[in-house]
Amino acid sequence: MNEEVTMAIETPLRQVSPAPSDPVRSTEIDRAVVLRLRNVDAFYGTRQVVRDISLDITGNSITAIIGPSGSGKSTLLRCIDRMHEVIPHARATGLIEYLGTNLYDARVDPAAVRRSIGMVFQQPNPFPTMSIADNVAAPARFNGLIKGKNASADLVEQCLRRAALWDEVKDKLHQSGASLSGGQQQRLCIARALALAPKVLLMDEPCSALDPVATLQIEQLMTDLRASYTIVIVTHNMQQAARVSDRTAFLTMGDDGAGYLVEEGPTGRIFTQPHERLTEDYISGRFG
Amino acid sequence: MAAEYGALLTPTSSARRFKANLVVVLAVVATAIALVPLASVFLFLITRAVGVLGIDFLLQDPPGDLSAAGGGIRNAIAGTLEMTTLATLIAAPLGILIAIFDTEVGGRLATGTRFFIDVMVALPSIVIGIFVYSLIVVAQGHFSGFAGSVALAAIMLPVIVVSTEEMLRLIPRPISEGARALGLSRWRTYASVFLPTAVSGIFTGLLLAVSRAIGETAPLLFTALGNNFFSTDMNEPMQGLPLLIYRNALNSAFPAARDRAMGAALVLVLIVLAFNLLGRWLVSRRKPGRSTGR
Amino acid sequence: MAVRISNKAGQGGPAAGPFARRHLLNGDIVFRLVVAASAALTIGLIGLMVFDSVQAAWPAFQTFGLGFVTGIRWSPSFTIYGALPFIYGTMLTSVIALLLAVPIAVLIALLVTEFLPPQIGRPVAIVVDLLAAVPSVVWGLWGLLVLVPFIRPIEHGIADGPGRLIPFLGPPTPGPSYFVAGVVVAVMIIPIVAALTREVFATTPRLQREAVLALGGTRWDVIRRVVLPIGRTGLLAAVLLGLGRAIGETIAVTMVIGNAPKIGGSIFSPGFTLASVIANEFNEATEPLHAESLVGLGVVLLVIAIVINGAGVAVRRRFERSAGRGR
Numbered sequence: 032m033n034e035e036v037t038m039a040i041e042t043p044l045r046q047v048s049p050a051p052s053d054p055v056r057s058t059e060i061d062r063a064v065v066l067r068l069r070n071v072d073a074f075y076g077t078r079q080v081v082r083d084i085s086l087d088i089t090g091n092s093i094t095a096i097i098g099p100s101g102s103g104k105s106t107l108l109r110c111i112d113r114m115h116e117v118i119p120h121a122r123a124t125g126l127i128e129y130l131g132t133n134l135y136d137a138r139v140d141p142a143a144v145r146r147s148i149g150m151v152f153q154q155p156n157p158f159p160t161m162s163i164a165d166n167v168a169a170p171a172r173f174n175g176l177i178k179g180k181n182a183s184a185d186l187v188e189q190c191l192r193r194a195a196l197w198d199e200v201k202d203k204l205h206q207s208g209a210s211l212s213g214g215q216q217q218r219l220c221i222a223r224a225l226a227l228a229p230k231v232l233l234m235d236e237p238c239s240a241l242d243p244v245a246t247l248q249i250e251q252l253m254t255d256l257r258a259s260y261t262i263v264i265v266t267h268n269m270q271q272a273a274r275v276s277d278r279t280a281f282l283t284m285g286d287d288g289a290g291y292l293v294e295e296g297p298t299g300r301i302f303t304q305p306h307e308r309l310t311e312d313y314i315s316g317r318f319g
Numbered sequence: 320m321a322a323e324y325g326a327l328l329t330p331t332s333s334a335r336r337f338k339a340n341l342v343v344v345l346a347v348v349a350t351a352i353a354l355v356p357l358a359s360v361f362l363f364l365i366t367r368a369v370g371v372l373g374i375d376f377l378l379q380d381p382p383g384d385l386s387a388a389g390g391g392i393r394n395a396i397a398g399t400l401e402m403t404t405l406a407t408l409i410a411a412p413l414g415i416l417i418a419i420f421d422t423e424v425g426g427r428l429a430t431g432t433r434f435f436i437d438v439m440v441a442l443p444s445i446v447i448g449i450f451v452y453s454l455i456v457v458a459q460g461h462f463s464g465f466a467g468s469v470a471l472a473a474i475m476l477p478v479i480v481v482s483t484e485e486m487l488r489l490i491p492r493p494i495s496e497g498a499r500a501l502g503l504s505r506w507r508t509y510a511s512v513f514l515p516t517a518v519s520g521i522f523t524g525l526l527l528a529v530s531r532a533i534g535e536t537a538p539l540l541f542t543a544l545g546n547n548f549f550s551t552d553m554n555e556p557m558q559g560l561p562l563l564i565y566r567n568a569l570n571s572a573f574p575a576a577r578d579r580a581m582g583a584a585l586v587l588v589l590i591v592l593a594f595n596l597l598g599r600w601l602v603s604r605r606k607p608g609r610s611t612g613r
Numbered sequence: 614m615a616v617r618i619s620n621k622a623g624q625g626g627p628a629a630g631p632f633a634r635r636h637l638l639n640g641d642i643v644f645r646l647v648v649a650a651s652a653a654l655t656i657g658l659i660g661l662m663v664f665d666s667v668q669a670a671w672p673a674f675q676t677f678g679l680g681f682v683t684g685i686r687w688s689p690s691f692t693i694y695g696a697l698p699f700i701y702g703t704m705l706t707s708v709i710a711l712l713l714a715v716p717i718a719v720l721i722a723l724l725v726t727e728f729l730p731p732q733i734g735r736p737v738a739i740v741v742d743l744l745a746a747v748p749s750v751v752w753g754l755w756g757l758l759v760l761v762p763f764i765r766p767i768e769h770g771i772a773d774g775p776g777r778l779i780p781f782l783g784p785p786t787p788g789p790s791y792f793v794a795g796v797v798v799a800v801m802i803i804p805i806v807a808a809l810t811r812e813v814f815a816t817t818p819r820l821q822r823e824a825v826l827a828l829g830g831t832r833w834d835v836i837r838r839v840v841l842p843i844g845r846t847g848l849l850a851a852v853l854l855g856l857g858r859a860i861g862e863t864i865a866v867t868m869v870i871g872n873a874p875k876i877g878g879s880i881f882s883p884g885f886t887l888a889s890v891i892a893n894e895f896n897e898a899t900e901p902l903h904a905e906s907l908v909g910l911g912v913v914l915l916v917i918a919i920v921i922n923g924a925g926v927a928v929r930r931r932f933e934r935s936a937g938r939g940r
Contacts, residue, residue, distance in 0.1 A: 349721055504640045
């Protein structure tokens with residue numbers, strides 16, 4: 032049973048909304064909601080760390096997931112691109128629907144999911160043995176998305192521009208990826224993720240390891256990217272969430288040690304008129 | 320208050336100080352004792368063997384009769400080079416693949432393999448010689464350089480597996496996660512990310528394995544057997560430097576054989592040292608703070 | 614810029630969508646197979662070699678039964694083969710080697726990790742490690758031409774002195790002997806035991822060390838109360854691995870042990886070890902039972918080596934795990 036896939040790599044800057052591409056699946060897709068989480072549980076062995084989370088992620092926006100340590104924010108994020116299960120004895124159950132498909136269906140190839148949903152980590156992790164250009168182009172080349180030197184060079188420039196890094200590195204594309212500053216490395220990682228043309232970008236505390244200047248640059252970048260991508264960011268920095276995101280989800284740890292969703296909504300409302308007491312307590316710094 | 324000050328001001332009793340110092344002295348003496356044989360061996364080789372060395376010694380083959388003077392050790396140097404090269408070609412890819420197996424597939428199988436390999440590291444090399452004899456020499460019906468190479472490969476394999484595994488395990492988690500999050504297939508991840516990152520360590524492990532194989536005699540005794548002539552035929556018995564030393568040493572009643580053994584021993588030690596020190600130097604470049612050189 | 618890769622709509626069903634597993638035999642599965650096959654092939658080959666050897670030695674085991682291992686006589690001319698003299702030789706030389714090497718190695722490790730500053734300690738450690746770089750055959754040559762003449766008067770001295778009362782320390786003393794072999798093997802295993810012991814001592818938790826010092830302890834107190842007790846398991850592993858190396862040492866031993874296939878009465882008697890007799894006689898063993906018995910000796914040696922090295926590896930694993938926990 033072979034199914035090959037159409038992947039249209041379009042230039043998102045020219046786009047305003049996610050493009051419908053595949054005539055095979057004509058089921059109704061709610062354009063506004065890109066990711067649908069329903070009853071997601073996550074475990075490390077027998078220990079449950081995420082309990083029954085249901086959430087809608089809307090397209091072309093930035094959704095922030097906030098909460099105290101241990102509330103399962105990162106774990107939940109990693110469930111979306113099936114990175115959680117990589118850890119030995121870790122597993123996740125539930126429904127995560129993306130592009131009309133349940134990502135947790137048994138027939139789904141996790142690697143394919145990860146090619147379609149990009150992730151940026153807390154610690155910038157460019158491949159140290161590859162040049163800056165290779166860092167961006169190689170994963171795309173390996174995954175068969177582009178072929179040939181010209182296509183590679185174009186892709187490198189395009190993605191580095193989109194990650195606001197092009198001007199700083201265009202003269203040293205052949206230097207090692209590890210030779211850049213922390214903020215530059217993180218932008219390189221963003222460029223690398225963008226090279227696979229994902230529609231969703233997951234960011235796990237992307238600024239925690241960066242200085243304030245670099246942080247602001249990344250935040251500005253996120254705002255620019257919002258027009259073409261759906262971004263989900265986990266952050267323990269409430270101010271950052273308030274600055275950058277359109278919607279915010281607040282998670283906290285329950286008495287059983289598992290994280291659960293307390294409240295979710297437009298960022299403005301969450302921070303000024305939260306519905307839940309817990310949310311208000313967290314926002315005003317009474318715990319966490 | 321006064322009592323506490325008193326305790327602070329009481330010097331360590333002389334008995335305890337004496338014991339502490341005694342141990343230091345003993346440790347220094349022990350180290351000196353251990354280094355005496357090292358110095359002795361080098362002195363021995365340098366003083367008594369240097370007279371034997373010369374261009375002829377390196378470029379000529381030994382005489383048919385061990386007790387006769389003259390000739391050189393060319394065939395032995397060549398044989399060692401040839402067999403070690405073939406052994407490396409066999410052991411390196413296998414060793415790296417096994418290390419990948421242990422790291423990637425994991426589980427009970429990998430634990431068992433790792434244990435097996437760890438025990439193999441320390442197996443008596445003469446036992447390896449017997450094994451290869453039983454499998455290859457008996458099957459082929461004759462001794463050969465090929466059998467010798469296989470025996471050397473068996474010696475090198477566990478060293479390569481252990482050092483490669485160590486290197487793969489040292490790959491930082493963020494790199495591994497980054498590759499996975501990009502949806503790269505496993506083989507691609509190893510080929511383009513992990514192995515290039517670990518390559519210098521793998522190379523060092525190879526160097527150390529080679530330096531060990533070059534000095535081994537026992538595995539060659541019943542496999543390559545030895546040869547008085549220069550040979551490039553892997554299907555024929557082949558001479559090796561340690562073999563030549565051994566056979567001449569057994570006949571050391573004859574001065575010619577004795578001299579030949581010593582000259583060859585000096586050459587062998589120099590070659591092994593060169594590989595060894597090169598390997599160490601590469602390790603120190605990678606990890607500048609390591610205080611326990613291995 | 615749009616790059617379109619062809620779309621073949623299959624019957625995969627909408628559930629899997631664009632994320633369906635592409636091929637049954639995708640690159641990853643092939644990769645795992647190749648890698649697993651290499652491991653299996655290698656282990657299989659080695660297993661085959663062991664099997665072949667045991668098979669080759671079988672006639673000897675059959676002929677002598679358990680007497681092969683307990684037999685005292687090894688006499689090719691009478692086709693009687695018993696392994697005990699060699700087991701004895703192996704044990705004796707190994708014990709001598711351990712008795713000499715372990716205290717020295719432990720002291721060296723203490724010197725390098727406890728008493729010397731790292732800048733001096735590191736070069737010292739490297740120099741000691743060079744002992745391991747010298748090939749076995751060179752140690753044998755040195756042993757034969759330098760050590761034996763040097764030790765002979767010492768052997769005579771002990772044999773004529775305390776040796777008169779203790780036969781074990783008495784004559785004969787022709788030079789090559791269990792004792793000399795033990796000394797040479799000791800020299801060869803010092804670097805191994807020292808290196809491992811160094812690592813063991815280096816992993817002593819700083820917290821415990823400083824606790825003793827803070828209470829006014831001397832460096833010896835630190836060693837006695839913290840380093841040695843915590844490193845006990847690791848030390849055992851180092852000793853076991855040194856022993857494993859000692860029993861397998863072949864060439865250097867062959868050259869200095871005197872090659873007498875019987876149980877010598879004194880440590881200054883000539884003798885044989887399992888490894889050295891194989892090296893010495895294998896190529897001249899024309900009579901089938903002789904050759905088979907030699908292979909049988911190899912099997913015996915293999916069993917002993919697996920037991921000791923296996924124990925050494927297991928103990929080292931246990932130490933590494935507990936050291937990890939202790940942090």
